[in-house]
Amino acid sequence: MSNLAAPMPAAAVTMVADADTEAFIRTVSRFAQERLAPVAEAIDRSDDIGEELFAEMAGLGLFANAFRYDSDQPHGGAERLYFLLRVFEELARVSPTVAKAVMDQNLGQIGMLREYAPEALRDSYLQQIAAGDKYAAFAMSEPQTGSNIARFSTVATPVDGGFRINGHKDWITGAAHRLVHFVVAKPAADSRQIGLFLVDRTLLGPQGGTVEIDDRKQKLGLRGLGEYHVHYNDVFVPHERVVLDFDRGSLRRVMRHYNAKRLGQAAICIGLSKSALRTAFDYTSQRHPAGSPPHLTMRTTLAPLVSEVKAAESITTWAARELAAGDDTGAPSAMAKYVAGELAIRVTNAAAQMCGANGLSDKLPLARLMRDARMLTMAGGASEVLRGTVAHNLERLLA
Known part of the structure; x- marks a missing residue:
């Protein structure tokens, strides 16, 4: 990933999870105007957000943000959602691409991790994502079927100690850069049930199968995120990294x-x-x-x-x-x-x-x-x- 500009001064890159909502929003707005605005066009032209910008956003507490999160309420509660929507809006005034990158590390797959994953798995990966050590992709849509789950063909087959995933996903945002993939799969291609499996590309090992990422899309807009085709070839997921097991309610x-x-x-x-x-x-x-x-x-x-x-x-x-x-x-x-x-x-x-x-x-x-x-x-x-x-x-x- 390219370095598009010098990082912010260390004093500006601080964790603000304990600050009040308005102070956090002001921090985000200042970051957008002072740091992001000068490089927004370069991100679009290069189709690359850059590792250093990701690191700075992690330092600001923008990923897996726990501010105002109430575990007893759906999605962390209404105030939590209002707060996050304001964060995304502030960033989108300068770069919708960066706003979506931040959104992806707070909602969707991150929400599923918070609510459904076993405690040890949840806490470990939330910490890694918040620190910017790993980022998460959501692997649902498939070639020729889009998000029509009834026609999905990616299968997770039960084996000793877990599951083996085989199938193709397409238009997966950030698949190459994001080391953690939340993969939607079925027990069989004709099944109406689905499960959700956490594939950590750093933990596959020699017998863990392969994750092949190719066909980066040349897109009209939202450039810098990267959209890819992904092939999961006999990828092993142990039971402890199953986020949602097969169920009609999944x-x-x-x-x-x-x-x-x-x-x-x-x-x-x-x-x-x-x-x-x-x-x-x-x-x-x-x-x-x-x-x-x-x-x-x-x-x-x-x-x-x-x-x-x-x-x-x-x-x-x-x-x-x-x-x-x-x-x-x-x-x-x-x-x-x-x-x-x-x-x-x-x-x-x-x-x-x-x-x-x-x-x-x-x-x-x-x-x-x-x-x-x-x-x-x-x-x-x-x-x-x-x-x-x-x-x-x-x-x-x-x-």
Whole structure:
């Protein structure tokens, strides 16, 4: 991984888990503006976040963050979710890519580790991830089937002492850089049950099988994370690294945390939308005198978009409250991601159009934000899938 800039002073790289929420958010905002902003375009161009930036984020306490976590509440509680969504939004104002990298080390697979893994496994890996020693990938989607679990073919076969995993996964975020893979597998290809298995690539050993990672995707946006094809070839997972054993309820348990990631992506969309609106407002205000026709046009164009972003914030907050209260339909999270994602495309397009040719150049961040917004309508559930989830729950939602 490349070194994109000098690290922050040691005094700024401190653990802040015991600080209050607002102090932590201010720390994140300062990091985003002072450290991340100067390298955001370089991350996009090189398609590489960089080891040193990852190390600094770990030092700030941004990974496997335990702040406000309540183990007695789903997902750590509503306040926990609100806090994390604010963190992601602050980072996304500068780099949606980095915001998603941080999200991946707090929600989804990390939530599953917290809630479902045996205590010894949970504590060991949370500590390693928080320290930046290892990062976690979520290996669910497969070639030709996407996230349609009914058609998955990755199988975990029971053997003496554990399981052997064989199968292919595709579009696995960070698979090459992240040493810990949470792999979704079935007992047989035609089974309706799934399990969740922790594959630590550093612990395979000579008889542990192989994890082959190839076909890095050349993507439109969210560059720097790396998306890969992964082949698990006779990979041994001992019983003590089984996060969820085969059960018909395991899919619902996995999706509960997958829905938390959809909320995180909604927050990222909101953050990048706010950044695009601010960029367009500042740029156009500098070009045109206050009160001039172009200046008035800018204001009337931005006004409804700002209103819609505020509405997207409200629905995301509502969805977080629903999820923390135990929602397992996925509809609130789907609604939040759908609304925020589709809005981000319209906002970034309008902002770039308002800024003329510079809006589509490297003079402003809008072209990058446009590409990132487009990727976010696919990542974590395409808009069409999200609409389907909402449609499936219309009777309850219309009550």
